[in-house]
Amino acid sequence: MASIIIMINLFGAVALLLFGLAQVKDGVSRAFGAQLRTGLANGTRGSLRSFASGFVATVALQSSTATALMVASFVERELVLPRMAQIVLLGANVGTAVTAWIVAAGTEWLSPLFIATGLLLYRGGSTGRKGGGLALVGIGLMLLSLHLLSSATEPMRTSAALAAFIGLLDNAWPVAMIFSAVIAFASSSSLAAIVLILSLSSAGILSPGLIIALVLGANLGGAIPPVVASLRGSAAAKRVTIGNLIVRALGCFTALPLAGLGADLMMELPFGPANLPVDAHLAFNIMLAAVAWPFSRLLARLMRLLVPDDAQEDTGPKYLDIQELSTPTVALASATREVLGIGDLIERMLMRTSDSFEQDNLVKLMDIPPLEARVDRLQQEVKVYLSKLGRMGLSPEDSRRSLDIIDYAINLEHIGDIIEKGLLTQVTKKAALGLKFSEDGHRELSTLFQLTLDNLRIAQTIFVTRDFPLARQMMEVKVEVRRMEKESSERHIERLRDGRLESLQTSSLHLDILRDLKRINAHIVSVAHPILDDSGLLIESRLRSVAELQPQPAGRRVHQS
Template identity: 35%
Template sequence: MDATSVLISLLGGVSLLLWGLRMVNTGVTRAFGRELGKILNFSLKNRFKSFLGGLGVTMLLQSSTATALLTASFAGRGLVTASAGIAVMLGADVGTTLVAQALSFDLSWMAPALLFIGFIRHSTAKTTRAKNLGRIFLGLGIMLTALKLLVVASGPIRDSEVAQFVFSSLAGEPVLTVVIGALITFVAHSSLATVLFILTLVATGGIPQNVALAMVLGANLGGALPPVLATLNGDEASRRPPLGNFLCRLTGVVVLLPVLGLVGPELAKLEADPARQVVNFHTLFNLGLALFFIFFTGPLGKLTERLIPAKTTGSDNARRPIHLDRAALDSPQLALANAVRDTLRMGDVLEKMFRDLQVAFAQNDNFLLNEVRESDEVIKEFNAGIKAYLTELGREMLEDEDERRCTEIMTFTTNLENVGNIVVLNLAELVERTASKQVTFSREDIVDHKKLFDMLLSNLKLSFSVFLTREEMQAASLIHQKQALRDAEQKAVNGHLERLRKDGNMDESSSAIHLGLLSDLRRVSSLISSVAYPIVQEKEKRLKDMKKAKKKEKSRKNVGQPENL
């Protein structure tokens, strides 16, 4: 076989392996992502549970990068400290090595069965979860087929003089070999795929053992880079765990590289098979890092907090979405969490917009009015970004619960943008008319303005909490507060009309602006309170279903009872 054919076969095998890994990761996250998130969240109570949680989740996902992004999401929401996040990622690193251990054995005989089962399951599935189970089996079958193809394709490398010259040259350049391994892993975005590829080369005798070990070190270093880069635009808390994990791996590579030549003979004492020696080295390296750094996650967390300090001043990031990471789209739960985080930031902009409007209205401040208009453009940018992100997520089949959450987020952001439109097109115009015509309001009207503005701001804050938690009592409270604002608005209108009837000299411009303001505030209240109704309706439907079930059960028991004689 000529060199070109060998290269094409290797590239095809690697591509097939990466695609199989992607299918397994996507299938697991889409089928069980919510459960995996709950497991990981539950395990964040101490460093050892965090380690085990990261290990278990990664063995299922077959991707430490996916676990890292999930951990970064928890950290960004304040659910996990930097030290606990580092412990999770140490477990994730060990988890990938255990997957590599399993795949290092010849399991190619399982590939046809997995492909057949996966195809049948995926083609005949009626539910999203069943379809994703088929995707998982297909991905595993593809991975095993790819490994077999790589073994066959890498065979001629052993007899290639050019290849042997290149590898023998690398034997004297361990630093360069580590860099090459890191670059390959970074491009592939999978340390597992790189290690498996190295195993196939070692198994066919195509690469010296010392070069393979150095490339494994590079694969571990390169595997820590994608999560660091993927969270660069995130907030400080979400960036710290990936950075801590990278520092752990970098330390391990720097310490081990000078004595790498002494490692090979020790590995040979454990197993004679060169391929098994390499995969054992991969496991022992990550296990050693975990056993050492698990006791220093606290200082490591503090170090990352110093390297990435919390920003104390505002930045441009506050005026644009920063959490809509496209790499998270493979995990619906992670993508939805990212969308929620930016929706809440959008809400912060809207809350400030209302406060500025209230001050501008009370003081006829044109400068603040310009800031209100600028905030409306920011809200439009948030809404467009979140909608585009969730639209792309929705192109794949989602679980019913994820589909509902996706719709809720898009509906809520649309309502927030509509609120911004009311503020700019209606309320801001009322402020301008007040200033240009030098309108003065009665003491009673000013009291009503402040009361309704304060009630609206309180409802706005409560709507964000309802949107985030979907808590039924808070939803019911928001609906109650909406009705209270509507009653207050009606009372204010009636009081104003009564004063208008008694005082024939009242300014007509003042009256029109006052009534227009009250009407617009009521419209805004209706829009922000709409987030509560689906939650309350779900509760009512659930209660009705329970009553029907009890009634049906009671009827069934009555039918089965013998008639009294």
């Protein structure tokens, strides 16, 4: 009976740790999700920045799996190079190890403070405060779970059965590594496995060599959940997660024969044997990153050979199931997923245009017409699908949501038209004629290109979450874009007056690109209109009536509150 109680306490503490991890992830995603995604997409233009982006994203989300899936989706949309994605995951692995080291730093006594502060913030009005509060509550629960794990493993010191089992593992380190990998995979968290190893280690029932073997297993098992989650994804996404698994597996199987020597070296460090699991976890991931980093390009090429390209994809809709029309909620969710896919196509078109603008690479522009054709077809399919849904009778709320989905799809289709008929022509002309903008003009256009991409990613988030603060922020962005376009035009005219040769040669091109990016941003901002309209913060016109502008006789003036 006593052993059953011990196991219940142990599994309960692990479950609390996993729940706390989930709350931290959800809270950070709610508060900073859009910024994290944008930062991760933008922070992969160099090896060091890629590593830092993976590290920061994982420490914030408390999940290397979430980071792996996020960067895999970026590779799938060709926003991140495969080689950089592998470096991002090396940073994510180190981020997980640093998180474990921080969690084990003896701060369990702060748990009530984190939970109390988190609850206070969660009751705040803004989404950011609620997300931050939820994250703090999750951190508090994680620290509390450490205390419970320590209490649960205390009786294990005198357990004869556990001592016999540990003895078997101590004589078979490969089995111990696989056992630990199964635990990490089952819990979908290498951090949970490391914390459990730390608790058992503190009970004094694990030898140093066995601790290293178990830590290696936790690293191996932690790389499997992203692979499983990406199995239904594209070949590009699978290459990223499988490549990370191969790197970790090679590192673990290489380090396993040296576990005894590694344990002896770690015991000589001044950190003390109590934190050997987290110290070994951090040391292993740092050394793995240092060794694997130079081979990231070779790994990306190898994964392209191991994972063949997908068969030619169907350009038709993926989620518009006629059978779901009988359930409006499900049908609207499917239409939303389809329109998000249209947004991803637009993002790819913008990325190709921006890259071609920067590099004068006409090859990247060749994909834009077929992508725009897919956008046209999909938005038409969405409109037909939702029109069929409307004939079945919808509630007022579902009817409004249906109209919002159609409106966003139409705006995305208009953006595709602007890219194909406007930006494509202008960027092609720049590259074909070898035209060069002035340094200031090039910087202004590059900044507006990047801002447009960032705004589109935020708009995708708003479309799904209907987040009110983000919608208000998006409306403010419209004013910022208008200001940037006006100031860039004025500075361009000044450069023309100064007789600068580059500005004279690219005058119409500069102004046309500015105009088209401004139009694209206007369509992007439209995603916020329904949300603000529902809140009563959007008026039909910003123009004051003529009657308001004309002076009225004193006796006839109408008092306005």
